[in-house]
Amino acid sequence: MTWLDKLQNIDSRVIYWAIFITLMIPLIWPMGVPLSITDTTKVVFDLVEKLQPGDVVLMSLDYTPLVAPEVHSSAIALCKHLFGKDVKVIFYSYIEEGTMFGENIISELTGKYGLVYGTDVVNLGFVSGQAAGVRALGDDVLSTKPRDFRGNVTADLPIMQGVKTAKDFDLVLGIGDGLAVLTQQIGAVHGVTVSGSSTAAGVSGMMPYVNSGQVKGLLQGLRGGAEYEKLTDNPGYAIASMDAQSLGHLAIILFIVIGNVAYFMKRKQMTR
Amino acid sequence: MGTIAVLSGILYRDNIFSSAVEHIFVGSSSGYFVYIAIKTLADIAFRPIAQDGKLILLVPVLLGVMLYSRYVKRIAWMSRWGTSFLVGVGSGLAIFASIKSQLIAQVNATMVPLKTINNVIMLVAVLSILAYFFFTFKRKGTAFSSLSYAARLMMMLTFGVSFGNVVMGRISLLLGVLQKLLGDWLGII
Numbered sequence: 001m002t003w004l005d006k007l008q009n010i011d012s013r014v015i016y017w018a019i020f021i022t023l024m025i026p027l028i029w030p031m032g033v034p035l036s037i038t039d040t041t042k043v044v045f046d047l048v049e050k051l052q053p054g055d056v057v058l059m060s061l062d063y064t065p066l067v068a069p070e071v072h073s074s075a076i077a078l079c080k081h082l083f084g085k086d087v088k089v090i091f092y093s094y095i096e097e098g099t100m101f102g103e104n105i106i107s108e109l110t111g112k113y114g115l116v117y118g119t120d121v122v123n124l125g126f127v128s129g130q131a132a133g134v135r136a137l138g139d140d141v142l143s144t145k146p147r148d149f150r151g152n153v154t155a156d157l158p159i160m161q162g163v164k165t166a167k168d169f170d171l172v173l174g175i176g177d178g179l180a181v182l183t184q185q186i187g188a189v190h191g192v193t194v195s196g197s198s199t200a201a202g203v204s205g206m207m208p209y210v211n212s213g214q215v216k217g218l219l220q221g222l223r224g225g226a227e228y229e230k231l232t233d234n235p236g237y238a239i240a241s242m243d244a245q246s247l248g249h250l251a252i253i254l255f256i257v258i259g260n261v262a263y264f265m266k267r268k269q270m271t272r
Numbered sequence: 273m274g275t276i277a278v279l280s281g282i283l284y285r286d287n288i289f290s291s292a293v294e295h296i297f298v299g300s301s302s303g304y305f306v307y308i309a310i311k312t313l314a315d316i317a318f319r320p321i322a323q324d325g326k327l328i329l330l331v332p333v334l335l336g337v338m339l340y341s342r343y344v345k346r347i348a349w350m351s352r353w354g355t356s357f358l359v360g361v362g363s364g365l366a367i368f369a370s371i372k373s374q375l376i377a378q379v380n381a382t383m384v385p386l387k388t389i390n391n392v393i394m395l396v397a398v399l400s401i402l403a404y405f406f407f408t409f410k411r412k413g414t415a416f417s418s419l420s421y422a423a424r425l426m427m428m429l430t431f432g433v434s435f436g437n438v439v440m441g442r443i444s445l446l447l448g449v450l451q452k453l454l455g456d457w458l459g460i461i
Binding site for chain 1 (some may be wrong): 282283284301304305308311315316319320332351361365366368369372373374377378380381430433434437438439440441443444446447448449450451454456460461
């Protein structure tokens with residue numbers, strides 16, 4: 001086996017270790033790579049800035065623990081911004097695992113912002129039925145979720161007073177891969193402003209909605225969370241990861257270049 | 273410990289610890305899903321029927337139970353009623369969403385003034401890719417064949433962008449694991 005063949009057939013564990021070490025180094029010794037703010041993140045920030053104390057926001061936490069490292073930081077950054085402005089937040093999820101992230105956020109931020117459950121924040125829990133469930137929630141919130149995640153009667157909660165349909169929300173935010181469903185079943189039906197955060201893999205699918213104005217702005221993956229943390233001056237996990245993210249991308253590019261150079265050199269060798 | 277066990281399976285080789293953690297993960301996830309399913313049924317069906325007297329909810333409960341009749345050959349025909357209802361509602365929602373959100377709004381967004389290079393590229397990409405999927409007549413020797421080549425280039429660029437985004441996402445997930453290991457566990461960062 002020539003060295004070209006070896007380059008094209010590198011053991012995958014070598015690549016895993018190389019990526020692992022490449023990502024660890026900037027986490028332990030940060031480099032301070034500058035972070036620019038994209039237009040789509042600025043739009044989301046401006047939307048939240050325009051909200052007034054007492055406004056009610058619906059936040060859909062549609063992500064699993066598998067992709068939580070990517071978008072949970074965006075959810076936290078958005079919630080910090082919202083609670084800092086005394087905006088009320090109603091969580092729900094149409095993915096089973098998403099409901100526990102609502103509880104995580106509430107327990108993490110209650111002490112810092114003095115939140116009162118039921119008055120400032122509520123976790124409606126899991127809405128079954130995928131798109132049908134989301135549509136039903138938009139049409140009649142109280143009937144679709146008669147009880148919240150903790151078993152309270154939703155109609156009796158102070159935060160739910162005046163909230164009947166999606167039109168009663170001042171902003172609807174989708175976090176994770178459910179933003180498209182939210183746009184189609186709530187944004188398109190009720191005409192409410194929809195925004196949020198998407199996983200990096202879902203950004204390509206969401207950009208047509210952003211470009212057509214159906215979704216106002218978008219936090220794109222972990223970078224979107226880092227940009228939002230920078231804009232709101234609330235540094236967290238996402239900003240701390242940006243150096244490592246940049247270096248990781250460089251490592252992937254290097255491997256792709258090595259693989260392609262080896263491929264074309266091998267092909268040239270064989271044609272001689 | 274679970275994270276390290278799974279990483280050992282990737283960075284070294286499959287072993288009993290990584291397999292054990294994978295099985296524990298699948299089992300605990302399944303248990304959580306069962307809990308959520310029972311809680312959801314209790315909240316939206318059983319409690320309203322038993323405590324609030326909303327007997328009309330017995331109809332969707334019955335349709336849902338009928339879905340399981342497919343396991344008994346003699347009464348398997350009953351599952352078609354529940355399935356039909358689900359398909360009908362799903363189709364209705366999908367048609368509305370597709371036409372308004374994915375067709376009309378997107379076509380509207382394509383009608384932009386051709387004053388910037390971005391708008392020109394977008395229009396050429398949309399028209400060429402639409403022409404690429406036009407199979408009514410042979411394209412060879414017509415203007416469609418040149419458009420097909422442009423369409424393939426545009427699609428390859430798009431798939432490249434998608435791939436890049438997926439790579440970015442996967443790196444982010446590994447970063448989350450490293451943050452937990454180095455930060456929360458070892459306290460190095």
